[in-house]
Amino acid sequence: MAKEIYSKYPLIKYLRREALPTALCPGCGGGTVLNAFANAVDGLKIDPRDLVVVSGIGCSAWIASPYFLADTLHTTHGRAIAFATGVKVGLPDKKVVVISGDGDLAGIGGNHLIHAARRNVDITVILVNNFIYGMTGGQVAPTTPFGAITTTTPYRNIEHPLQISETVAAAGASYVARWTTAHVYQLIESIKKALTVKGFSLVEVISQCPVQFGRRNRMKEPAEMLRWFLRNSVPLAKAKKMKPEELEGKFVIGEFVNRERPEFTDELNKLIDEVQEHFGLKGE
Amino acid sequence: MIIHGDEPGQIRLIRKLYRPGNYFMQGDEAVSYGAIFAGCRFYAGYPITPASEIAETMARELPKVSGYYIQMEDEIGSIAAVVGASWTGLKSMTATSGPGFSLMQENLGYAVMTETPLVLVDVQRSGPSTGQATKGAQGDFFQARWGTHGDHPIIAVSPTSGQDAFWETIRAFNIAERLRTPVVVLFDGVLAHTRELVRIPDIEEVEIAYRKLPANEEEAKLPFGDPHGDGVPPMPLFGHGYFTHVTGSTHKENGLRDVYTPGVHDKLVRRLHRKIEQNKSVYEKYEEHFSDDAEILVVSWGVTARPALGAVLRAREEGIKVGLFVPKTVHPFPGERMRKLGKRVRAILVSEMNLGQMILEVERYVNDDVALKGVNKIGGVPLTVEEILREIRGVA
Ligand SMILES: Cc1ncc(C[n+]2csc(CCOP(=O)(O)OP(=O)(O)O)c2C)c(N)n1
Ligand code: SF4
Ligand SMILES: [Mg+2]
Numbered sequence: 001m002a003k004e005i006y007s008k009y010p011l012i013k014y015l016r017r018e019a020l021p022t023a024l025c026p027g028c029g030g031g032t033v034l035n036a037f038a039n040a041v042d043g044l045k046i047d048p049r050d051l052v053v054v055s056g057i058g059c060s061a062w063i064a065s066p067y068f069l070a071d072t073l074h075t076t077h078g079r080a081i082a083f084a085t086g087v088k089v090g091l092p093d094k095k096v097v098v099i100s101g102d103g104d105l106a107g108i109g110g111n112h113l114i115h116a117a118r119r120n121v122d123i124t125v126i127l128v129n130n131f132i133y134g135m136t137g138g139q140v141a142p143t144t145p146f147g148a149i150t151t152t153t154p155y156r157n158i159e160h161p162l163q164i165s166e167t168v169a170a171a172g173a174s175y176v177a178r179w180t181t182a183h184v185y186q187l188i189e190s191i192k193k194a195l196t197v198k199g200f201s202l203v204e205v206i207s208q209c210p211v212q213f214g215r216r217n218r219m220k221e222p223a224e225m226l227r228w229f230l231r232n233s234v235p236l237a238k239a240k241k242m243k244p245e246e247l248e249g250k251f252v253i254g255e256f257v258n259r260e261r262p263e264f265t266d267e268l269n270k271l272i273d274e275v276q277e278h279f280g281l282k283g284e
Numbered sequence: 285m286i287i288h289g290d291e292p293g294q295i296r297l298i299r300k301l302y303r304p305g306n307y308f309m310q311g312d313e314a315v316s317y318g319a320i321f322a323g324c325r326f327y328a329g330y331p332i333t334p335a336s337e338i339a340e341t342m343a344r345e346l347p348k349v350s351g352y353y354i355q356m357e358d359e360i361g362s363i364a365a366v367v368g369a370s371w372t373g374l375k376s377m378t379a380t381s382g383p384g385f386s387l388m389q390e391n392l393g394y395a396v397m398t399e400t401p402l403v404l405v406d407v408q409r410s411g412p413s414t415g416q417a418t419k420g421a422q423g424d425f426f427q428a429r430w431g432t433h434g435d436h437p438i439i440a441v442s443p444t445s446g447q448d449a450f451w452e453t454i455r456a457f458n459i460a461e462r463l464r465t466p467v468v469v470l471f472d473g474v475l476a477h478t479r480e481l482v483r484i485p486d487i488e489e490v491e492i493a494y495r496k497l498p499a500n501e502e503e504a505k506l507p508f509g510d511p512h513g514d515g516v517p518p519m520p521l522f523g524h525g526y527f528t529h530v531t532g533s534t535h536k537e538n539g540l541r542d543v544y545t546p547g548v549h550d551k552l553v554r555r556l557h558r559k560i561e562q563n564k565s566v567y568e569k570y571e572e573h574f575s576d577d578a579e580i581l582v583v584s585w586g587v588t589a590r591p592a593l594g595a596v597l598r599a600r601e602e603g604i605k606v607g608l609f610v611p612k613t614v615h616p617f618p619g620e621r622m623r624k625l626g627k628r629v630r631a632i633l634v635s636e637m638n639l640g641q642m643i644l645e646v647e648r649y650v651n652d653d654v655a656l657k658g659v660n661k662i663g664g665v666p667l668t669v670e671e672i673l674r675e676i677r678g679v680a
Binding site: 016018019048049052054065066069070071072073074075076079082083084085086087088089090091094111112114115268271272275276279281 | 297300301326328347348350351352354356357358360361362364365366367368369370371372373374376390391394522523524525526527528529530531532533538540541
């Protein structure tokens with residue numbers, strides 16, 4: 001059965017077959033993200049040998065590692081971007097991509113996220129925001145909506161969620177966009193742009209975790225969660241005209257920034273050139 | 285970028301930059317030059333006394349040799365970046381002190397599990413916690429051994445002077461490369477900040493080792509196998525089209541995770557241990573002074589080995605038959621040699637700047653009939669010749 005499905009999937013060549021089937025739950029948004037990523041890579045005709053995919057720990061960290069057939073570095077919880085920074089410095093001509101979860105990249109690893117954006121290192125981060133610590137059983141995350149029920153907020157969540165895209169845009173990233181798993185075509189286009197832009201790029205994907213989030217918040221079915229995304233998504237242009245109270249509980253979608261700024265590995269290599277020039281070491 | 289494959293160019297560059305000769309420098313600088321001579325071309329770190337001068341020296345020198353220096357947002361990210369860079373083929377290092385070493389432990393374990401060569405310099409300072417911050421100590425002996433969780437092997441070397449720091453850092457890189465494993469350099473705040481003469485040799489005097497790379501596609505497919513029987517798999521670096529998969533989870537020889545089969549975990553972790561055990565000749569190193577006819581043995585390491593040698597020389601002048609044993613690779617501890625030496629003497633003094641850490645290793649290898657005593661001092665001031673001599677006289 002599984003074998004038949006793979007043989008029908010047109011982008012199977014991008015996947016590490018011996019690692020399939022995926023460990024994701026049925027209806028998880030992770031599959032959509034993997035498909036969108038594969039489509040973006042295919043659309044841009046990127047040779048997977050020119051890709052290094054890095055992830056942290058969590059369900060979302062599994063989306064591309066090990067399933068995507070490239071060099072894959074599955075690291076520790078929260079640290080993927082820091083590992084990826086070392087990879088990018090060593091391989092400045094390759095595309096270095098981080099795919100991981102909200103808890104991983106914006107919770108425990110939030111500091112690396114902000115500083116990589118500030119440095120504007122040429123890494124593409126696909127951050128899968130399912131509002132929850134999925135893998136560990138549905139505990140509250142820094143992204144969990146106010147009032148939501150989780151296993152560690154059994155009465156209600158009294159904290160406010162971090163606005164990831166807004167934060168990363170403010171920190172200095174070259175490219176930031178947010179979509180949901182119900183906006184697949186826009187998502188693919190944004191991943192393509194993120195992969196093309198020079199500098200730090202973030203694509204935040206609001207994604208469904210029906211098992212650990214939906215089921216405790218009156219959305220047991222994956223489709224219900226997708227309808228929730230569609231009902232509450234507000235395009236950025238419209239959101240700009242709305243009051244903060246009106247935006248409570250909404251998902252602002254679209255491209256937050258797309259700009260050119262000096263990129264870190266470029267600057268690092270330029271600096272080396274300057275130093276060598278200065279000390280008369282050129283051509284040694 | 286890596287020296288490998290561009291030796292002539294790199295040798296010319298190093299010769300032009302660093303004339304052989306005697307230089308007055310801090311221990312931290314000696315570590316840095318050792319690293320550069322060993323081929324280190326990537327450094328990521330975070331400022332902390334007494335290790336900051338390593339970062340400063342690397343920031344200044346690395347660009348000259350086409351190497352990369354990055355200051356990360358914390359020590360967790362520093363060692364993470366070092367692991368990432370190592371998988372691209374760059375010889376990589378970080379340096380820190382106690383608090384930062386604590387933060388690095390999780391990813392140090394990751395490096396052990398993923399067999400990533402790197403060098404981590406811990407310039408030991410007085411703890412616990414912030415302790416005396418800038419003052420030297422030798423309190424991280426067991427943190428280096430067991431700081432990261434799980435059943436893991438580790439290699440740690442410990443220099444005894446600025447000159448030694450130059451050579452031991454090179455040795456640490458060579459061990460890391462040969463055994464595809466992280467190596468800790470247990471340095472200390474006293475030597476780090478002591479300025480003394482260090483001879484910078486000609487680069488040709490320096491032996492430089494490189495990690496094994498896959499000889500063919502077959503070897504590249506098993507990044508965690510043991511095709512040569514030495515426990516050390518060739519390393520299929522990123523960016524070469526191998527589609528290497530690396531994870532800190534228990535994995536099969538092909539790198540793919542399998543946490544369900546007990547045998548997979550058993551095989552992997554036992555090989556990681558065997559890799560270290562069966563390659564003792566790559567890393568075991570100790571120094572002995574007057575151990576042939578010694579009745580009393582002083583055991584010491586790192587900064588304390590120096591006053592210990594002074595005390596032994598003075599005691600010898602007084603006619604006391606005392607010797608000195610200095611493990612230079614402190615983990616794995618040179619237990620067999622310790623056992624042999626322990627059989628010949630009637631008393632052993634273990635001197636160190638802590639309340640008794642290496643003494644616990646010594647204790648494992650000597651019989652009860654040998655009087656075993658610690659010569660310990662904390663407070664940030666190193667042990668003196670007099671202090672150790674007094675203890676030697678006390679058991680003479
Ligand atoms: C240092 C550390 N702390 C805690 C954990 C346990 N842990 C594993 S996954 C995870 C949460 C992941 O959440 P997220 O990144 O949102 O991924 P999701 O599973 O929701 O996709 C946690 C806390 C860990 N592996 N390491
Ligand atoms: S627990 Fe949630 S995030 Fe994890 S695989 Fe299942 S549905 Fe996806
Ligand atoms: Mg999550």
